[in-house]
Amino acid sequence: MxxxxxxxxxxxxxxxxxxxxxxxxxxxxxxxxxxxxxxxxxxxxxxxxxxxxxxxxxxxxxxxxxxxxxxxxxxxxxxxxxxxxxxxxxxxxxxxxxxPDRADEGPAPDRGLEAADVGRRVAQAMQALPDRQREAVALCHYQDLTNIEAAAVMGVSIEALESLLSRGRRALRVALADMVAS
Amino acid sequence: MTPERFETLAEAHGGAVARWPVAEREAAAAFMTAQPELARQMLGRAEALDALLDSWRPAVVSHALMESVIAQAPRAPVRAAVAWIWRGALGTGLAAACAAGLMMGVALSGATTTTAEATEPVSAAMTSYEGLTDTGGAFTTSALEGQA
Structure with a gap:
């Protein structure tokens, strides 16, 4: 416990x-x-x-x-x-x-990215993730749950959680590739 | 810890080792000491994604939502008991007031009857007093006359 x-x-x-x-x-x-x-x-x-x-x-x-x-x-x-x-x-x-109508894919190319635009892009990328990957990222990154707590909430093993997290974050990196530094 | 494992953890849990699973942190720290440059590269990549994810800030809770949630919370039993007692006291007070009113009514009606009955001896006394006055006046005069 x-x-x-x-x-x-x-x-x-x-x-x-x-x-x-x-x-x-x-x-x-x-x-x-x-x-x-x-x-x-x-x-x-x-x-x-x-x-x-x-x-x-x-x-x-x-x-x-x-x-x-x-x-x-x-x-x-x-x-x-x-x-x-x-x-x-x-x-x-x-x-x-x-x-539904297709969501706005992002800012127009002729204007720079502002903080709100970045947030919107991230929100869209999150919404595009499969549910379980989105859930894993939401719980561990945003809600700051430990891997043990998140695995318990999701009803999966710690290994399965780690796999969901890795795949989710990799998909986010690809979706946001034009904004990720390095 | 192998470089592959370190990278897997960075990819899954991000660039802050403090947020990694507790069981992995000690080995990760040893890896960072042993291979600082490689560790820095891997963590840097993960940190860049972390920073991007953090740029999405959730909307703040509105006052209306906060108050609506609070309004639906359980009420204090103590307060409920006080309300019950207060209602009880109010009821008792009203009942007592009614009873007092009733008693007053009974007492007043009794007093009225007594007064009515009492007027007879008073009138009798008054009559006899009037008689006494008349005779007394004569008595007084004669008495004075007698003294003179």
Missing amino acids: DAQDPDEALILRVAAGDAAAVRALTARKLPRMLALAQRMLGETPEAEDVAQEAMIRAWRQAPKWRPGAAKFDTWLHRVGLNLCYDRLRRKREIAMDSP
Whole structure:
């Protein structure tokens, strides 16, 4: 088992209805859930819905939370990812009926890349990754989970996670080749 | 650690060895000491991709979203209990006020009856007093006359 869960005390206070703990846990976890949803779904209103729903499930789970069973952050990431996959499935079903317009491939060649343009290109490259590779990069690079935590969230071995990460990052390097230094 | 393994780890986990799996860090540090130039090249490549990925910053949480999430959190049982007690106290207070009003009404009606009944002896007393005054006046006069 990992070291002491840093969220444990807070989630127990949330279960007791402590308003200050609710605020503290929201401030700590909601931005993380929103970021995760944005990495998986893109910067869409759906990402906000997913982040909110994940937090509501946390509120429901709080009274039933058993300390020591799992890290709260890991559990919350699993919940968030499940919600993301629900949305992705729905999106694909809709896309099969009516293919969406092609996204902007990037800035026009006659203007330089600004920070926002770079961010957009990265977002697009992330969205183009296969789901599991995108998930691995989102959890390890962006959400800063350890390989053990990320593998647990994804339900894969550490070796499988490493393979997903390598393939994902390699694909990103190719997609962003014109911007990667060296 | 072999150069291939070091490169695989850099490709998978990025250019910051501190973010690599804990179990691999010690061997990685030894490799960096043994082959600093090769290690620097491999890490540099990975760092360049890291920097690019970091340029995508997620949108910040809006105030509305934050408050909506907070509003749906469980309420404190203590607060609920206080509300229950307060409601109870309010109910008891109202009931007590009603009861007090009722008792007051009963008491007042009793007092009215008593007053009505009490007027009879008073009138009787007044009548006898009036009689006394009349006779007393005569008595007083005659008494004074007698003294004179």
